Amino acid sequence: MIKIPTKVLLVDDEKDFIEMLSLRLTEVGEKITVAYSGQEALDTLEKADIDVVILDIKMPGMDGIETLREIKKQFPLVEVIMLTGHGSTETAVEGMKLGAFDYLMKPADFDDLLLKLEGARKRKDEQQERIRKAEAKLLVRKSGGIFS
Amino acid sequence: MKNIRLLLVDDEDNFRQTLAKRLAKKGIPPEQAENGEKALSILEKKEMDVVVLDVKMPGMDGIEVLRHIKKKHPGTEIIFLTGHAATQDGVDGIKRGAFDYLSKPVEFEHLLSKIKQAYDKVVREEEKLREAEFRKKMRQQMATTEKLASLGTLAAGVAHEINNPLAIINESAGWLKLIINRAEMAQMPRKQDFEMALNKIETGVDRAKRITHQLLGFAKKDDSVLVEINFRDMANEAAQLVHREATNKDIEIVQEIEPDIGTIWSDPYQLRQVLINLLTNAIHATGSGGKITIMIEALNGEINLTVQDNGQGIPTENLDKIFEPFFSTKPPGKGTGLGLFVTRGIVEKLCGTIEVKSRLGHGTRFCIRLPRYCEIKEDLDQDERIPFLDNIAKQKGSTQ
Ligand SMILES: Nc1ncnc2c1ncn2[C@@H]1O[C@H](COP(=O)(O)OP(=O)(O)O)[C@@H](O)[C@H]1O
Ligand SMILES: [Mg+2]
Ligand SMILES: [Mg+2]
Numbered sequence A: 001m002i003k004i005p006t007k008v009l010l011v012d013d014e015k016d017f018i019e020m021l022s023l024r025l026t027e028v029g030e031k032i033t034v035a036y037s038g039q040e041a042l043d044t045l046e047k048a049d050i051d052v053v054i055l056d057i058k059m060p061g062m063d064g065i066e067t068l069r070e071i072k073k074q075f076p077l078v079e080v081i082m083l084t085g086h087g088s089t090e091t092a093v094e095g096m097k098l099g100a101f102d103y104l105m106k107p108a109d110f111d112d113l114l115l116k117l118e119g120a121r122k123r124k125d126e127q128q129e130r131i132r133k134a135e136a137k138l139l140v141r142k143s144g145g146i147f148s
Numbered sequence B: 001m002k003n004i005r006l007l008l009v010d011d012e013d014n015f016r017q018t019l020a021k022r023l024a025k026k027g028i029p030p031e032q033a034e035n036g037e038k039a040l041s042i043l044e045k046k047e048m049d050v051v052v053l054d055v056k057m058p059g060m061d062g063i064e065v066l067r068h069i070k071k072k073h074p075g076t077e078i079i080f081l082t083g084h085a086a087t088q089d090g091v092d093g094i095k096r097g098a099f100d101y102l103s104k105p106v107e108f109e110h111l112l113s114k115i116k117q118a119y120d121k122v123v124r125e126e127e128k129l130r131e132a133e134f135r136k137k138m139r140q141q142m143a144t145t146e147k148l149a150s151l152g153t154l155a156a157g158v159a160h161e162i163n164n165p166l167a168i169i170n171e172s173a174g175w176l177k178l179i180i181n182r183a184e185m186a187q188m189p190r191k192q193d194f195e196m197a198l199n200k201i202e203t204g205v206d207r208a209k210r211i212t213h214q215l216l217g218f219a220k221k222d223d224s225v226l227v228e229i230n231f232r233d234m235a236n237e238a239a240q241l242v243h244r245e246a247t248n249k250d251i252e253i254v255q256e257i258e259p260d261i262g263t264i265w266s267d268p269y270q271l272r273q274v275l276i277n278l279l280t281n282a283i284h285a286t287g288s289g290g291k292i293t294i295m296i297e298a299l300n301g302e303i304n305l306t307v308q309d310n311g312q313g314i315p316t317e318n319l320d321k322i323f324e325p326f327f328s329t330k331p332p333g334k335g336t337g338l339g340l341f342v343t344r345g346i347v348e349k350l351c352g353t354i355e356v357k358s359r360l361g362h363g364t365r366f367c368i369r370l371p372r373y374c375e376i377k378e379d380l381d382q383d384e385r386i387p388f389l390d391n392i393a394k395q396k397g398s399t400q
Helices: A015-027 A038-047 A064-074 A089-097 A110-147 B013-025 B036-045 B062-072 B087-095 B108-180 B191-217 B231-248 B268-285 B339-349 B382-398
Strands: A007-011 A031-035 A052-056 A079-084 A102-105 B006-009 B031-033 B050-054 B077-082 B100-103 B227-230 B252-257 B263-266 B291-299 B302-309 B353-359 B363-371
Touching (some): A007 A015, A015 A031, A031 A038, A052 A064, A064 A089, A079 A089, A079 A110, A102 A110, B006 B036, B031 B036, B036 B050, B036 B062, B050 B062, B062 B077, B062 B087, B077 B087, B077 B108, B087 B100, B100 B108, B191 B339, B227 B231, B227 B268, B231 B252, B231 B268, B263 B268, B339 B353
Parallel strands (some): A007 A031, A052 A079, B006 B031, B050 B077, B252 B291
Antiparallel strands (some): B227 B263, B302 B363, B353 B363
C-alpha cells in the first residue's frame, strides 16, 4: 500500500529541532515544509498547499497562539497541532479552544506524533469532503432552478 | 493563681514556718529552705516561679544566692527580705535583678501581693519567650518555603529550556534509527552497535524527559483553573491511571469516600497529579498483596484527603527530607525525587497542608487538608505576614 503523504508545515524558531524532525518525518514518507516564525508560516500557507501545521507555542515575535488565531482565520481548513516545551497544559487547552486539533509536549513521542498527524489529516479530509458535497448539492439545486 | 511555685528561704525557722503556713492557707504552699545551699539544691530539682529570699543568712548570703539563681534559672523572680532599715541591701538586690524587696517585719498582705506581681511577670516573660520562639520557627519555615519556591521556579525554568535540546536529540536519534532500519542498510557494518547506542540515547532522553515534565507539572500560579471538584470522579481517575502498575504487583486500591462529601473549588489537574504522585509512591513502597487506601472525608469545613499504604514505611531520619527536591531512595532511573516536592508545592498553592506519618515496616499515611474554597493568591509579602503572626500570638494569649 502506498502511503499518501500528509503535507506538513513545521513551525518553530528552534532551527535544529525543525531540521531533525523534518528529516525524520520525511523518512516516514510525509511531505514537509518548514517555517521559523509565525509570520513566515502565514506567508507559506498563502503559497503552499498544507494539510497540517505543527506549531510551537513559544516563539519570539508572533507567538504560537497568535499564529494559530491567524491561521484559523485565514485558512480555516488547515489543521494545527500545538507543540509545547512548557508543562502547563493551560496554553495548550487555550489552543484547543481556538480550534487546534491537539497538542504535544516536547520532546514528543514519535508514535504519538504520527497518530495525531493522521487524526488531523483525517479531520481535514472529512471537512473538505463535506464542503465538496455541500457545494455539489448547491450546484444541483442551482442548476435545477435554471431548468424548472 | 493556684499554681505559683514558690520557694521560701530564711534561716529563722519560726518566721519561715509561720509564713509558710499562712501562704499555704492562701493557696500557695511554698517549698522551704533554711539556707542558700539548700535553696539552690531544691532549685536544681524543681523549677520555681518565685523565690522569697532572706538577705542575712549564715553561710551563703542572699546576694550570693541571687547571683546563682539569676545565672542558672533566669526565668525565676526573686523577692528580697531585708533587715529593718537595711534599704541598701534591697537596692543592691534590685540592681542585681531581684524583682523587689520588702523589709522586715513583713506585712503579710504586702508580701502576698508582691508574690502575685512577681508571678505575673514570670508568666508574661514566659509568654514573650514562647512568642519569640514561635516567631523564630515561623521565620525559619518561611525561609525554607521561600527557598523551595524559588528553587521550584528556577527548576521549572531550567526544565523548560532543556526540553528543546532534548527534543533535538530525540528527533536526531529517531531519524538515525529509521535510516538504519531501511532495507538498503541491512548489511551495514556494526549495525547492532549503532542500534544499541541509539536505543540508549532514547532511554536517556526518556529519563530526562520524565524529570523535566515532572518539574513542569509544578505549574505556576496563574496557570491554575478553579472548578467545582467531584471527589469520586477525581479519585476514580487517579486510581485508573495507576491501575495497571498496582495490578502488576497485586496491590489492592480501596476508596473510602464519605457519601455526602460535597464538592470543593480547586484545580482538578493539579489535585489529580497530587493523588497520582502519592499513589505511585505507595505502590512503589508496597509489596505484593499490599493494600492502599484513598480516604476522603469532611472535617471542620475542610476536606481531608488521605493516601495510606501498608508498605515498607519511611525511616524517621528521612521524614524531614522526603519533600526536598531530588531526594529519592529509589535507584537511578526509577525515582526522580520530585514527586513529593511537586506535591507539596501544589497543595500549598491550593491553600492546603500536607503531613506524613509513617512506621517503618508497617506503612505510611499522607494526609492532605484542603479548604473548601481557596483564593489562589500571590505570595504573601512581608507586610501581610506580620499581622498574621500577631493574630496567632493573640489567639494563644487569649486562651490562657
Ligand atoms: N508511601 C511511601 N512509603 C515509603 N516511602 C515513601 C513513600 N512515599 C515517598 N517515600 C519516600 O520518599 C522519597 C521521595 O519521594 P518522591 O519525592 O515521590 O520521589 P521518588 O518517588 O521519585 O523517589 C522516595 O524515594 C521514598 O524513599
Ligand atoms: Mg520555540
Ligand atoms: Mg514519587
